[in-house]
Amino acid sequence: MSIILDEQTRVLVQGITGKEGSFWTKHMMDYGTNVVAGVTPGKEGQMVEGVPVFHTVKRATAKVEVDASLLFVPPKLAKDAVLEALDAGIKTIVVLCDGIPLHDTLQMRNAAKTKGAMVIGGNTSGIISMGKAMMGFFPHWLDRVYKPGKIGIMTRSGSLTNEVTAELVKAGFGASSLIGIGGDSVPLTRFAEVLPLFENDPDTEAVVIIGELGGTMEEEVAEAMENGVLTKPLVSFLGGRTAPKGKKMGHAGAIITAGKGTVEDKISALHGAGAYVAKKPRMVGELLNDIFVKQDI
Known part of the structure; x- marks a missing residue:
């Protein structure tokens, strides 16, 4: 599915x-x-x-x-x-x-x-269900990094998504569906609102979110996990770890306000909810392999 x-x-x-x-x-x-x-x-x-x-x-x-x-x-x-x-x-x-x-x-x-x-x-680049249909900007040459599989993906970044999904393929994984939430300051649909769809999809066995500094969507994911909205394993990679403090970033969504939105805040919240956080894109696939071996998925 x-x-x-x-x-x-x-x-x-x-x-x-x-x-x-x-x-x-x-x-x-x-x-x-x-x-x-x-x-x-x-x-x-x-x-x-x-x-x-x-x-x-x-x-x-x-x-x-x-x-x-x-x-x-x-x-x-x-x-x-x-x-x-x-x-x-x-x-x-x-x-x-x-x-x-x-x-x-x-x-x-x-x-x-x-x-x-x-x-x-x-x-956003749009949405794609691997090997079935797409709505958006996904060139055919990306077939080698958008392989069908059992990992659901949500992302705020287009270019970073290509890198992370390529690393997933190297690690032996593919994706069920990919949802480009988009990088605007007010996304029309938020990460946490998509989580129930992946939870209820029998062909999605784990979820990857590709986030970044700014906004609170990743913290909302952590809260949703704590509330049982998602029981499947979740791995996150967050862009902006090395961003200089006080500098503006490219996406309108990369805004830190009211003491929330830093990468450190997001990592803390996700770890607290039981999610895994990759320090580098290549580590997403490594973490998934560790999870699947431990849980015998």
């Missing part, structure tokens, strides 16, 4: 006729993603890789069944695009762009919670 997305998921692409939208639609379909419709206002009647294009999401969902939507839109248009998808009844939405205005992000998250939907992003 996989979480959120598989080869049966019917995907709509908002912004499908743009350069990025059309390029990645082809790659997603080549990977196995079931793209059933696209939306670009004023472009209804066109076809992109054999996929029909509609003026609006509601016009698309009136013609075809849709389970999830992927947004290739500029940050200032993200809120309207998300609200349009939510109003059409779509329950899974992935927002790729970064730099979404903060108040827009807060409104999007509140609207999603009200509708019982999951909106993932922004500033």
